[in-house]
Amino acid sequence: MNEIATIQYQGLNVTYATGVHAVRGVSFDVRRGECLSLVGESGCGKTTMSHAALGLLPANTRLSGSININNIDILAASSNELRQLRGLVAGFVVQDPYAACNPLARVEDHVAEAWHAHGMTVPDQAVVQGITELGIQEPGTMIRRYPHQWSGGMLQRATIAAASAHNPNLIIADEPTSALDADRADTTLEALKQTGAALLLVSHDLAVVSRHADRIAICYAGKVVEIGDSQEIIKERRHPYTSGLLKAIPSLHEGLPEPMPGYPPDLRYQIAGCAFAPRCPHAMNICLETPPKMANGVACHLYVEHDHAKEKITRQTSTKELPRVSDRPPPEVKAKVLAEAREVSKTYRQGTRLTHAVRSASLQIKQGEIVGISGPSGCGKSTLLRLLATMEIPDAGEVYLDGELATRAGSKKIHSNLARKAYLMPVFQDPISSLDARWPIWRTIVEPLTAPHRKNQLSKEQSRQIAYDLLKGVGLENVDIEARPAELSVGQCQRVAIARVLAAKPKIIIADEPTSALDVSVSASILHLLVEFIEQERAIVIVSHDRPMLNVLCDRVLEMYDGLLVSNS
Amino acid sequence: MSFTRPFNPLDAAAEIETALPVVKHRKVTARLWRHSQARIGMILGILLLCFVIIGPIIYPHDPAKPDYGNKLAPPGSQHILGTDQSGRDQLARLMEGGMRSLGSALLVLGSVSSAGLVIGLIAGMSGGWFDALAMRLVDVMMALPGMVMAIAVVGVLGPGFINLLVALVISSWAYYARLTRSYVLTARQRQDVISARLAGIGWGRVIFTHILPGVLTQLIVIVTLNLGSMIAWISGLSFLGLGVQPPKAEWGAMLSGSRFYFTFAPWLLLGPAILIFLSVISANLIGNALRDILDPKANE
Numbered sequence: 001m002n003e004i005a006t007i008q009y010q011g012l013n014v015t016y017a018t019g020v021h022a023v024r025g026v027s028f029d030v031r032r033g034e035c036l037s038l039v040g041e042s043g044c045g046k047t048t049m050s051h052a053a054l055g056l057l058p059a060n061t062r063l064s065g066s067i068n069i070n071n072i073d074i075l076a077a078s079s080n081e082l083r084q085l086r087g088l089v090a091g092f093v094v095q096d097p098y099a100a101c102n103p104l105a106r107v108e109d110h111v112a113e114a115w116h117a118h119g120m121t122v123p124d125q126a127v128v129q130g131i132t133e134l135g136i137q138e139p140g141t142m143i144r145r146y147p148h149q150w151s152g153g154m155l156q157r158a159t160i161a162a163a164s165a166h167n168p169n170l171i172i173a174d175e176p177t178s179a180l181d182a183d184r185a186d187t188t189l190e191a192l193k194q195t196g197a198a199l200l201l202v203s204h205d206l207a208v209v210s211r212h213a214d215r216i217a218i219c220y221a222g223k224v225v226e227i228g229d230s231q232e233i234i235k236e237r238r239h240p241y242t243s244g245l246l247k248a249i250p251s252l253h254e255g256l257p258e259p260m261p262g263y264p265p266d267l268r269y270q271i272a273g274c275a276f277a278p279r280c281p282h283a284m285n286i287c288l289e290t291p292p293k294m295a296n297g298v299a300c301h302l303y304v305e306h307d308h309a310k311e312k313i314t315r316q317t318s319t320k321e322l323p324r325v326s327d328r329p330p331p332e333v334k335a336k337v338l339a340e341a342r343e344v345s346k347t348y349r350q351g352t353r354l355t356h357a358v359r360s361a362s363l364q365i366k367q368g369e370i371v372g373i374s375g376p377s378g379c380g381k382s383t384l385l386r387l388l389a390t391m392e393i394p395d396a397g398e399v400y401l402d403g404e405l406a407t408r409a410g411s412k413k414i415h416s417n418l419a420r421k422a423y424l425m426p427v428f429q430d431p432i433s434s435l436d437a438r439w440p441i442w443r444t445i446v447e448p449l450t451a452p453h454r455k456n457q458l459s460k461e462q463s464r465q466i467a468y469d470l471l472k473g474v475g476l477e478n479v480d481i482e483a484r485p486a487e488l489s490v491g492q493c494q495r496v497a498i499a500r501v502l503a504a505k506p507k508i509i510i511a512d513e514p515t516s517a518l519d520v521s522v523s524a525s526i527l528h529l530l531v532e533f534i535e536q537e538r539a540i541v542i543v544s545h546d547r548p549m550l551n552v553l554c555d556r557v558l559e560m561y562d563g564l565l566v567s568n569s
Numbered sequence: 570m571s572f573t574r575p576f577n578p579l580d581a582a583a584e585i586e587t588a589l590p591v592v593k594h595r596k597v598t599a600r601l602w603r604h605s606q607a608r609i610g611m612i613l614g615i616l617l618l619c620f621v622i623i624g625p626i627i628y629p630h631d632p633a634k635p636d637y638g639n640k641l642a643p644p645g646s647q648h649i650l651g652t653d654q655s656g657r658d659q660l661a662r663l664m665e666g667g668m669r670s671l672g673s674a675l676l677v678l679g680s681v682s683s684a685g686l687v688i689g690l691i692a693g694m695s696g697g698w699f700d701a702l703a704m705r706l707v708d709v710m711m712a713l714p715g716m717v718m719a720i721a722v723v724g725v726l727g728p729g730f731i732n733l734l735v736a737l738v739i740s741s742w743a744y745y746a747r748l749t750r751s752y753v754l755t756a757r758q759r760q761d762v763i764s765a766r767l768a769g770i771g772w773g774r775v776i777f778t779h780i781l782p783g784v785l786t787q788l789i790v791i792v793t794l795n796l797g798s799m800i801a802w803i804s805g806l807s808f809l810g811l812g813v814q815p816p817k818a819e820w821g822a823m824l825s826g827s828r829f830y831f832t833f834a835p836w837l838l839l840g841p842a843i844l845i846f847l848s849v850i851s852a853n854l855i856g857n858a859l860r861d862i863l864d865p866k867a868n869e
Contacts (some may be wrong), residue, residue, distance in 0.1 A: 387768060422768045426760070434760035438782055444761070451769030497764075504768050 001305070005029035006170045007053060007090075008196035011065035014222075019268045022048045024222035025065070027294075031452050032172070035192075035199040037209040038228070040219035041245075041519035043264055049219070050172050050202045055082045055091055061107045069170060087114055091163030091197065093173040095188035096156040101147040107158050114165035126228060128555075130161035143420045153184030157191045160444065164195035171197045181376045181545060186211065204392065204519065207251045207548070210234050215223050218242050220264050221275035228297040238298045240280045248524040251548030259525030274301065325456040335366040337403065338507050338539050344397035344561075345409075346380075361565035363558070365508060370531070370540045372550035375560035381543040384565070385510045387539070389426065390419040402507070421453050425506040427530075431493035431512035435485040442467035442481040448504035470499040474529055491522035498529050509533060511542040515549070527553060589607035598765035600862050601855070607862075610854025617848055629657035630667040633816045641834045651836050653827060659815075664839050671848060673730070674799040675738045678792050685745020686739070686788060694745065695752030703746065710743035716802070723811045730819075733812040737802065748791065749784055750757065756780045786863040792854030797849035804845055820845050 007030045014023035023045045030036045038046040051057055053067050067074040070089055086092065092481065094100045101110050108127050115122045124333055131139040133159040133351060147155055155327055163171055173192055177185035185205075189212040192199055203209045210230050211218060218239060219228040226239040234252065237243035247258040262279035265271055274280070277287035283301055292299045346358045357380040365371055365388075373381050386392045387399060390407050398408045401423055406416040415422075425448070428434040435444050445467040449456050458466070467481050474495040483492050494514065501509055511530065515523030531553070544550055550557045559566040625632075630648070636656035644651045649657040692700040710718070722736035756762060756779065765775050804821025806812050813819035815826075820841040827837035854855045 391767075419767060420769050425763055425767055428760045430760070434764060436761040436779055447765055447770065448768035452771065453769050487580065500764065500768075 002386050004032060006032050006034075006069065007200060008068040009049070009053075010068070012049065012052060012067060013074065014045070014052055015062040015222050017058065017060040017075075017133040021267050021270075022222055023052070024271075026222070026224050027065075028217055028224055028227055029432065030198045032169070032198055033196060034212045035201060036215035036217060037203055038217050038219055038224075039203055039206050039209055039245075041204060041264065041521065043267070044219040045267075046159070046219045047174055047223040050174050050200060053172055053200070054086055054090060055079075056092075084118075087117055087163075087168070088166045089168050089170065091165075091168045091171040091195075093156070093163050093176045093192070093518045095175040096179040097152060097159050098147060100159050101155065103147055106146055106477065107150060107155070110147075111143070111158060111162045111165065114162045115243060118166075126165070127161075130165060131158060134158075134161055135187070142292045150467070151184075152180045153188055156180060156184075160188070160195065162190050164197060167195075168197050170302055171195060172200045172202075174202045175204065176201070178204065180282045182390050182422075198470055206217065206234075206245060206520070207249050208387075210252070218245070221271065223275065223299065225276065225300070227294075228299045239276075239300050240282050240302070240320070241276045245277075245520060248520040250546070250552045256531065256543075256552055257520070257524035257527060257549070259528060260521035274299075290428045326362060336537075337364050337366055339365040340400040340453065341384070341387055341388055341394075342398045342400070344384075344394040344399060346387060346392065347395050356380075356563045358387065358394075358565075359563040361563075362397075363388070363565060365541055367537050367539060368534065369556070370534060370542065370554045370555040372554035373543045373560055373565070374545060374547050374550050374557055375540065376545060379560045380563040381385050381560050382512050383559070385512055385541065385543060388423050389510055390414050390416075421449050422451065422504040422506050423500040424508040424510050425504045427494075427497055427501060427509060427511040427514045430517055431490055432485050434497050435493055435500075437485055440482045440484060441471075441479070441488070444485075444496060445470055445499045445503055448500060466503070467499070470503055471496070475525065476498045491526070492520050494518060494522075494526050495529065498526065502533065507538055509538075509540045509542075511540060513544050514542065516544065516546065517562055523549075597859075601858055604858040604862065606854045607858030609853045610858065612857065613847055615849035617667070617671070617844070620844075621664055621671060624664035625661070625668070628661055628664060630661040631746070632657060632661035632818055634658075635816075641830060643834070643835075644836055650840055651834070652705060652857075653823075653834075653837055654830055655816075659837060662818040662823060663820070663844060666820045666823055666841065667844060669813065669818065670800055670803060670820040670845070673734055673803055674796055677734050677741075677803070678796060678799055680738050681742050682745050682788050682792050684742045685747075685751050686784065688742070689746040689749025690753055690776070690781075690784070693750040694757065694772070700750075704750070707740060707743040707747050710740070711747070713740075715740045715806075719802070719806060720809075720811065723806070728811050728814065730813050730817070733748060733803070733806055737799070737806075745788065745791070748787065752784050752787060753780060789840070789857060790860045790863060792860055793852055796852035799846060800848050800852070817840060 012026045111127045128139045216222045216230045240457045244260040273288040277283045280295045341363045348355045396409045400419045404416040444464040640656045642652040692703040718740035719736040726732040807821035808825040813822045823841045
């Protein structure tokens with residue numbers, strides 16, 4: 001590595017005022033013109049690492065070690081020095097371009113701010129030029145518009161133009177693609193690389209990043225556990241965590257994604273050995289005692305010759321066999337139709353503007369099927385689900401549940417009461433808000449059983465027992481059934497939501513982006529829970545923008561675009 | 570701060586699985602007591618309540634009995650806080666007036682918030698013509714300044730304490746109705762509500778189990794925060810002579826009556842002024858703390 005590093009981290013430690021030791025001795029560098037991506041799940045410290053490089057952490061945070069950009073030590077720099085650095089030497093791109101822009105200012109003002117912030121006047125045509133270089137059509141008229149008139153992918157390119165206005169040596173981008181649709185991610189990352197600066201890219205999406213980054217650093221519990229050439233990392237899977245992460249990603253793994261057991265450690269505590277050891281399938285005694293040192297790009301005892309203590313720990317692993325998609329019997333051709341939408345349309349009116357959310361869509365859900373619906377955001381997927389659940393009445397067409405007419409255009413009445421008797425149950429994208437924030441989770445789980453049509457008389461003790469059994473079924477036997485949703489992680493809340501669905505024993509689960517708010521290893525386990533639900537007489541409709549996931553999970557995948565449902569299996 | 574705990578390698582895997590936070594669920598009153606601001610507010614409130622409820626029982630003087638031979642007596646051994654312009658015992662009047670001031674503020678807020686709750690709930694759940702009608706009425710009520718409205722209503726009904734309370738209810742229910750309706754409108758789209766509906770729970774039960782608890786906690790916070798200003802309103806209107814008529818005591822009316830004697834009997838003004846001030850402070854401290862504590866997203 002004789003090239004000059006643009007940014008160099010050396011032994012960085014970050015401890016927040018809350019006592020969370022978020023970054024634990026991290027050293028790496030990004031070389032000139034190179035793209036390095038920090039990849040990891042939420043809470044692994046990757047965002048903290050990137051924010052530390054521009055002095056963006058809260059004032060009462062304790063930092064040690066050093067970060068050098070152009071031979072300036074960031075941790076020792078004064079606020080004046082930092083201000084000179086930001087924008088001129090190092091640009092910054094945030095996750096959500098709409099949140100980064102003032103909705104009352106035109107896009108050109110946001111780009112021009114890159115000069116104004118340093119007291120400069122904007123060079124002639126510089127804004128238009130910067131935007132044109134990033135491939136925006138008709139830049140002259142576009143920059144006169146406001147942020148909400150731009151699409152997310154385009155606006156993100158405008159913030160990149162602002163970040164690269166002074167040709168900085170380095171651009172730090174914190175999850176620049178996760179607020180965008182999948183097909184926009186590639187163009188955004190291309191635009192970032194096109195700026196020619198060294199790129200420090202923070203991302204949770206290994207699949208997207210592996211297509212663009214030169215090198216990848218895998219982060220876990222505040223440390224970099226593996227770093228190296230991105231193609232090699234994907235191919236060799238040396239660190240057990242990397243391998244677990246890759247197995248959980250549908251597009252990089254054959255078959256149904258495999259979940260990783262356990263949870264990341266609590267970063268308020270000291271960790272004696274390797275932080276991943278408790279979850280690691282290859283853990284040895286030494287892993288629990290000494291933290292592994294980074295050697296040849298991987299920090300793992302498996303790749304170091306030890307004289308002693310190489311014996312593997314035997315531990316009780318769950319013997320439960322994971323279901324495989326291929327093991328599932330194919331749905332019968334003559335299977336009964338559980339739900340059917342015939343030529344349904346739905347139009348929303350906002351003032352004089354009409355939005356055709358669903359246009360004449362027809363869909364049959366048969367017993368034993370997993371049906372996927374994919375498409376970009378705003379294509380009408382969620383509306384179609386609401387129509388199917390008779391939560392809305394279509395403007396045209398009919399919906400049948402279990403062969404009976406449920407809703408019909410022009411009739412305000414709901415003809416079949418099935419959808420109000422737990423015939424279909426929903427799983428939502430945001431699990432925390434799908435649970436009542438005031439209720440202990442056991443009450444949420446047994447709520448469907450208390451519906452009047454079931455005529456159950458459950459005592460409090462019975463309910464709690466049922467809730468406990470269901471929680472055990474979704475792998476949450478260690479969670480206090482009195483806990484409130486805010487005390488659980490997002491993934492745990494999604495499991496609680498699924499436990500509620502299982503309690504209701506519906507014929508159809510309608511899942512609206514059930515995994516997109518979750519980390520990959522967690523989402524893999526959620527998919528397993530959903531697949532376990534499928535028996536001969538049941539079905540799942542799953543809506544997602546994650547096409548590779550749908551491809552491995554579903555019997556057939558339908559494409560939805562601009563309200564039109566296109567079948568292709 | 571750094572946390573260390575013994576690390577047992579053999580239990581490592583199990584430990585990670587159970588390393589989830591264990592939170593004790595305390596009752597709201599207990600959590601309120603642990604909140605230092607709220608504790609000050611609650612102690613203050615309890616002292617004020619003792620003063621107006623127990624005080625008249627143990628204090629021997631009659632608040633309404635004049636003693637013209639002993640007018641404007643300074644604080645002393647016979648009358649602890651002296652006497653007013655008619656020779657009535659000031660401390661006894663403060664106790665009796667406090668009952669009226671605090672009690673009526675609570676009464677008005679109670680009726681205002683329940684009226685607003687019912688109207689807002691029906692409007693939000695039903696939509697349609699009732700919603701449109703109720704909300705236009707709310708617009709009209711909110712367009713008029715509350716104090717002016719109250720004065721106008723008292724003007725129509727005639728001065729008197731009951732009329733004053735009626736006027737306050739009429740002029741301030743609208744805000745609570747609007748608040749309740751907007752909460753209900755978002756709550757009925759909530760995902761936990763949709764789940765409950767699809768599971769077969771009827772609207773009636775959904776309202777009582779999912780929607781109302783949320784509305785109520787919001788209203789309780791608003792009511793406690795408004796308690797202070799309501800005490801000030803009642804005192805203010807009484808000060809203008811629209812409320813309590815003599816010889817009945819009320820803090821605002823007492824302020825009003827004593828202002829001519831301010832230069833040579835300042836204790837007459839200070840007593841009710843300090844008590845109004847303390848009541849407002851107490852209510853605001855408790856209200857602020859409730860807002861923190863009743864937020865369901867906040868962990869303890």
